[in-house]
Amino acid sequence: MFSGDVTVLSRMLGLAAxxxxxxxxxxxxxxxxxxxxxxxxxxxxxxxxxxxxxxxxADPLGKGGTVIxxxxxxxxxVSNRYAPTLKAMSQEYAGKVQFVLVxxxxxxxxxxxxxxxxxxxxxxxxxxxxxxxxxxxxKVQITPEVAVFxxxxxxxxxxxxxxxxxxxxxxxxxPTTHELDxxxxxxxxxxxxxxxxxxxxxxxxDLQ
Amino acid sequence: xxxxxxxxxxxxxxxxLLGAAMLLPAQGAWCAEPGTxxxxxxxxxxxxxxxxxxxxxxxxPGEAGPFPLLSYQxxxxxxxxxxxxxxxxxxxxxxxxxxxxxxxxxxxxxxEQIATVRRWVDQGMLQGKAGDLPATPKFVEGWQLGQPxxxxxxxxPYTLAASGRDQYWNFILPVPITGTRWVRAVExxxxxxxxxxxxxxxxxxxxxxxxxxxxxxxxxxxxEIRIDSEAFDPDSHFLFWKPGTVASFEPDGMAxxxxxxxxLILNAHLQPSGKPEPIQPTIGLYFTDKPATIHPMxxxxxxxxxxxxxAGEANFVVTDEFKLPLDVELLGVYPHAHxxxxxxxxxAVLPDGTTRTLIHIKHWDVNxxxxxxxxxxxxxxxxxxxxxxxxxxxxxxxxxxxxxxPARVQGxxxxxxxxxxxxxxxxxxxxxxxxxxPRMALQEAWARHEVEKAPGNFESRYNxxxxxxxxxxxxxxxxxxxAAVLIRPQxxxxxxxxxxxxxxxxxxxxxxxxxxxxxxxxxxxxxxxYNLANAYAAQGxxxxxADQFGEAAKLNPNDAMAEANLGTALVQLGRLxxxxxxxxxxxxxxxxxQLARENLQQLEQLIKESQR
Numbered sequence: 001m002f003s004g005d006v007t008v009l010s011r012m013l014g015l016a017a018x019x020x021x022x023x024x025x026x027x028x029x030x031x032x033x034x035x036x037x038x039x040x041x042x043x044x045x046x047x048x049x050x051x052x053x054x055x056x057x058a059d060p061l062g063k064g065g066t067v068i069x070x071x072x073x074x075x076x077x078v079s080n081r082y083a084p085t086l087k088a089m090s091q092e093y094a095g096k097v098q099f100v101l102v103x104x105x106x107x108x109x110x111x112x113x114x115x116x117x118x119x120x121x122x123x124x125x126x127x128x129x130x131x132x133x134x135x136x137x138x139k140v141q142i143t144p145e146v147a148v149f150x151x152x153x154x155x156x157x158x159x160x161x162x163x164x165x166x167x168x169x170x171x172x173x174x175p176t177t178h179e180l181d182x183x184x185x186x187x188x189x190x191x192x193x194x195x196x197x198x199x200x201x202x203x204x205x206d207l208q
Numbered sequence: 209x210x211x212x213x214x215x216x217x218x219x220x221x222x223x224x225l226l227g228a229a230m231l232l233p234a235q236g237a238w239c240a241e242p243g244t245x246x247x248x249x250x251x252x253x254x255x256x257x258x259x260x261x262x263x264x265x266x267x268x269p270g271e272a273g274p275f276p277l278l279s280y281q282x283x284x285x286x287x288x289x290x291x292x293x294x295x296x297x298x299x300x301x302x303x304x305x306x307x308x309x310x311x312x313x314x315x316x317x318x319x320e321q322i323a324t325v326r327r328w329v330d331q332g333m334l335q336g337k338a339g340d341l342p343a344t345p346k347f348v349e350g351w352q353l354g355q356p357x358x359x360x361x362x363x364x365p366y367t368l369a370a371s372g373r374d375q376y377w378n379f380i381l382p383v384p385i386t387g388t389r390w391v392r393a394v395e396x397x398x399x400x401x402x403x404x405x406x407x408x409x410x411x412x413x414x415x416x417x418x419x420x421x422x423x424x425x426x427x428x429x430x431x432e433i434r435i436d437s438e439a440f441d442p443d444s445h446f447l448f449w450k451p452g453t454v455a456s457f458e459p460d461g462m463a464x465x466x467x468x469x470x471x472l473i474l475n476a477h478l479q480p481s482g483k484p485e486p487i488q489p490t491i492g493l494y495f496t497d498k499p500a501t502i503h504p505m506x507x508x509x510x511x512x513x514x515x516x517x518x519a520g521e522a523n524f525v526v527t528d529e530f531k532l533p534l535d536v537e538l539l540g541v542y543p544h545a546h547x548x549x550x551x552x553x554x555x556a557v558l559p560d561g562t563t564r565t566l567i568h569i570k571h572w573d574v575n576x577x578x579x580x581x582x583x584x585x586x587x588x589x590x591x592x593x594x595x596x597x598x599x600x601x602x603x604x605x606x607x608x609x610x611x612x613x614p615a616r617v618q619g620x621x622x623x624x625x626x627x628x629x630x631x632x633x634x635x636x637x638x639x640x641x642x643x644x645x646p647r648m649a650l651q652e653a654w655a656r657h658e659v660e661k662a663p664g665n666f667e668s669r670y671n672x673x674x675x676x677x678x679x680x681x682x683x684x685x686x687x688x689x690x691a692a693v694l695i696r697p698q699x700x701x702x703x704x705x706x707x708x709x710x711x712x713x714x715x716x717x718x719x720x721x722x723x724x725x726x727x728x729x730x731x732x733x734x735x736x737x738y739n740l741a742n743a744y745a746a747q748g749x750x751x752x753x754a755d756q757f758g759e760a761a762k763l764n765p766n767d768a769m770a771e772a773n774l775g776t777a778l779v780q781l782g783r784l785x786x787x788x789x790x791x792x793x794x795x796x797x798x799x800x801x802q803l804a805r806e807n808l809q810q811l812e813q814l815i816k817e818s819q820r
Contacts, residue, residue: 075274075275076274077274077402077481080481080482080483081371081480081481081482082482083370083371083482083483084370084371084482085371105285107285119483120370120482120483121370121483166607167296167298167607168292168293168296168298168299169298169301169573169575169576170573170607170608171607172607172608172609172612173373173547173608173609173610173612174612176612202286202289203286203287203288203289203292205288206284206285206286206287206288206289207285208284
């Protein structure tokens, strides 16, 4: 998962260095690889943004208040199975909390996403995040994981929704912990949010 | 720069360096090293063959896998996920350990293959040389075995709710055939394969399932259902679907019999997807003119009665063992438990004392249960002891535990109850010099074993009685049926069987008593009317016999024997014209009915004589 990603990067850096000393024949390649290495230096964007389905840059935290970013993929069966849970929660906290779906797969078009929203009966704002700006800002690695931001744009929780899934294919008949719900209450009441716990689902690091 | 660009650079680097290395080998190893070194794992050479063989049959459009795995891009988009699920052996789903006996269509990755996948991802998911890529597998669309001779469909779709627990739904698929047909293959299309975890097809020869429907054609819920089976031609075939199942034709001579009026019942395990989904299964039937010459049967070891698992118990063991009374060939097995199952083991101890593991599932997962067929039939000689040993985990550590906190769980039919079943598909071998159908001997031994295990169990007593009655061991049969009636005094089926057995051994008064109980419990019971009519006739009560045959004929207007016997009862009562019309009715139903034909001739003679 994420650690795997880091391994790949570090080896590419080593490669690039090797290639640079290689002389004329490998110079082009080395140059390319080195430019790839810039990705490691994370230039912090002023404000992380996604893309609305019409293609405009959109800051989901812009309106203030408590915002839940939910990271999903149209083809991730685990994130799909959470649709009824998420819809029920958004009703429970209607008017107090904003739920936003974030699609980090660059290959998922606005049309695909519109269809997904309709099929699963979502009435949430949906954003694309092809550059993973929101992924990085939210420190999420898996679909479905969520990020809870309080009104001060502070990330107070990121990770799983609950413990329904223990591992791939190992779902409880019902969850026995409810991290997202606790985090929302914490955001609303100014209390301490639960510690971050990783989710079970599809790896965002695969979406490169 | 984004991660996506990095990857493109990587490919580019590899290609350029490759060219360089070929043109100028003297450039040195350091330059070729990054991309060309042969020990780097590539998709085209190393990963595609694994993915095509083990994953693609389900991970393609229309199949069970939630996303396709057919191309480099597909696989790369799930690379880290694939590493995780292959390491944990969640994928490809294959529960049995590798054992003494080779299972067909094994879908199990070797440790080396799993390590290769991991190395590929760790090394940056290289695509490799185009020339290394094997051809993408060709899959047949639609029916895998070709156009079926008959396609049957569930009468109505069932709509699976968006959320909630897994559902178990039974669809009834009527088979519109006018006479007996022999089936050489059954191809199951359970509906949207992303939603159906597994499906079992049962052959219902007696309309058992229809009686369970609240609304006609709607199907009904329930994980386990009981279908009445024929004692003399018991269930014989595993008709099972799970993701990745390869449809196949039965071996020559092993066709499945279907008769007019038979229903197929598809028992499906459905998992909510997050949105409501309508599901309507279809089944393709492939006929043959060759009737069955090889008669397998499904033999069941079980230990349900012993299942009483205390809350929190992490290692609850049940066992069963059965000594084979004759040689059998074992074709396949179907181990079955519910959510608390943990370690399922079946072994065979051969007469020479050696033990063979038939199947061992160390990490049972009800979601991936399946039928396992052996690559070659396994010969189990007479006196082999087949054993099952199942371990259950009713602790909080078992994620699948349906109860939180854990609660006491007993054997039963609900998905939240437990089960301990081991089905074996066997072909019993004819013993030299022993006449008769070897299935009967095996069934009787099995029924006896069930009675020994649970003398107070109604079904065990009844089944053994049936097998004894079948070989005219009426005294012993009566003993078993009496025990069954003691357990369920009002049960129509048991009272009818007891009445029938008493009649067979000449205890007519006893027969009338129990047959009357059967009819009091179930007034529309054809068999009981027919048997009671015979009993009355034996007592010389032809008025009673005529009434009962009349009831029987009304209940089943297609039964020639009921009409013919009614005719005879009426002759005895001197109602000759009425008798003639019933003999004629019998012959209209079955023109070859000997009894009706001969009696009608005699009757015509009698009428002629009386008119003289």
